[in-house]
Amino acid sequence: MKDEQQRWLLVMNATFNMVMGFILPVNTIFMTKNLHESMVVSGFVLMVYSGFMMLGNALGGYLFDHYSHRGTLLIGYLVAALGFLILSFCHTWPLYAIVLTVIGLGMGVSYTAVNSYTAVVAQQQRHHSQRIFNIMYLSANVGIALGSMLVSVIFQRSIFLTFFLPALCFITCLLIVIFRGHILDGTTHKHSNTTQSSEADIKEVAITSQISKPRLYLNLFLICLAVLVVWLGYSQWDSNMSLYMLNNNFKMRDYSLLFSLNALSLMIIQPLMGHLTESLFSQLKIQIALGLAIMGSSFIFLPGAQQYWQYVVSMLILTIGESITFPTIPALLSKFSTAQNRGTYQSFYVIFGSLGRALGPYLGSLVATKSSFDVLFMLICGTILAVAGGVALVKEA
Known part of the structure; x- marks a missing residue:
């Protein structure tokens, strides 16, 4: 079954x-x-x-x-x-x-x-x-x-x-x-089976009752903030990065090849990283914080990048980070939820991710235009590392 x-x-x-x-x-x-x-x-x-x-x-x-x-x-x-x-x-x-x-x-x-x-x-x-x-x-x-x-x-x-x-x-x-x-x-x-459902509900209430309501709301805020920020940064690859690479004398096929690399490498990296982090770290918040830190550090290679290998390395590091972060966040939200609010909690992950994807290209273009792409990449790195620290402060039952 x-x-x-x-x-x-x-x-x-x-x-x-x-x-x-x-x-x-x-x-x-x-x-x-x-x-x-x-x-x-x-x-x-x-x-x-x-x-x-x-x-x-x-x-x-x-x-x-x-x-x-x-x-x-x-x-x-x-x-x-x-x-x-x-x-x-x-x-x-x-x-x-x-x-x-x-x-x-x-x-x-x-x-x-x-x-x-x-x-x-x-x-x-x-x-x-x-x-x-x-x-x-x-x-x-x-x-x-x-x-x-x-x-x-x-x-x-x-x-x-x-x-x-x-x-x-x-x-x-x-x-x-x-x-x-x-x-x-x-x-x-x-x-x-209503009997089985009732027993499951009792277990869920027992787990969530270990966390006070104010602390639970703070947990949800830190997680949603992390989702928003990481997608603000990640969405630059889908939008403004193409212009940055063209300005550095690369071609569109060079840009497209990076996404093929991301898709192919993810098939190999994700199962390996999922098994590795699950065996090394019992707490989901630590896994997420680690994944976010890796994703944030990937942007360090981009300021002033003139060689194609710098973009390849950045994309590979980003792929390692996302393979840890993105599947683990909904798992942590599920851990905090009960049968009465499971759908609502899962919608938080989707909504804030969508909001980050919607705002990211526009905000990124503003920063790059008013300042520079180098400032944009370092800003993304700093904010993602900051929210990684915030997730590490989440109280996990």
């Missing part, structure tokens, strides 16, 4: 991230080249889309905690699938912009629900809880890499398939929830 439960979660997680990797590069190109809208308009639409996705993240956490686990997934997948089906047959302006924002809402709901289900499984298997988050993170990266590879081929051949394939992916996920929902819940029947 447990293996099958994890297997379906992995499939849904990889599928969702494959759609993300598939559709994100399409939006700007399609709006500017096919719909003939300006970069400003397309940027505004994507900002609204990101805002609706964050709203969906928060809504998904609330529905997961107060409505229904399976119902939350069904709502999110249904909204996203219908949105992509509409775009498959009618992708004209301004309908495209309107439907895209609705898709963002549905994807936000479903993404938080999948993360929350992962926390449920981790709670049911405490001895292997961190390993579950590590595997889910790896499957997400596999999905993104696969989606990024497919989109370059499919977008050039068929606009219809570009939007229909994501719809098909979410319809597949819908069918999994409908016909295998009881397996996702970890029960042999479609109705959960």
Whole structure:
């Protein structure tokens, strides 16, 4: 049962991230080249889309905690699938912009629900809880890499398939929830075992009661701040770094190659680092602090970087740090949560990560323009190291 439960979660997680990797590069190109809208308009639409996705993240956490686990997934997948089906047959302006924002809402709901289900499984298997988050993170990266590879081929051949394939992916996920929902819940029947649930709730309350409410809120603040700051820095690689490298006489293929290196090396590094840190450090906060410190130190190689090896080393160090940090943060949030707030806590990780990705490119460009890229990189290094120290102060039960 447990293996099958994890297997379906992995499939849904990889599928969702494959759609993300598939559709994100399409939006700007399609709006500017096919719909003939300006970069400003397309940027505004994507900002609204990101805002609706964050709203969906928060809504998904609330529905997961107060409505229904399976119902939350069904709502999110249904909204996203219908949105992509509409775009498959009618992708004209301004309908495209309107439907895209609705898709963002549905994807936000479903993404938080999948993360929350992962926390449920981790709670049911405490001895292997961190390993579950590590595997889910790896499957997400596999999905993104696969989606990024497919989109370059499919977008050039068929606009219809570009939007229909994501719809098909979410319809597949819908069918999994409908016909295998009881397996996702970890029960042999479609109705959960209330006795087992009550016993699990008692254990969760016993763990969380060791931490006072003010201290718990401080813990959550420090974790959310760390997520926000690390994504403010990490998002520079997706945005302003391309300009920095071009200004230093590198080519776009040199920039793109770094992301291929990141994806490939992550497949090897993540399982190794997950096993190593789990065996060396029992406390999750220490693992996160270590990962953040490594990520922050990766930016030291970038100021004045004129040789390509400096970017390669920086990316490899960043990959080592993210392989420790990103799967462990939701594991720590899960440790603080109970059955009554598990979805909400998992939504914090997604929301603050999305906020960092949304603000990072703009704030980074401001610092680089007003001062320099060198100042930007050192500022990122300093702030990430600072929040690493903050996470180390978290009181872990």
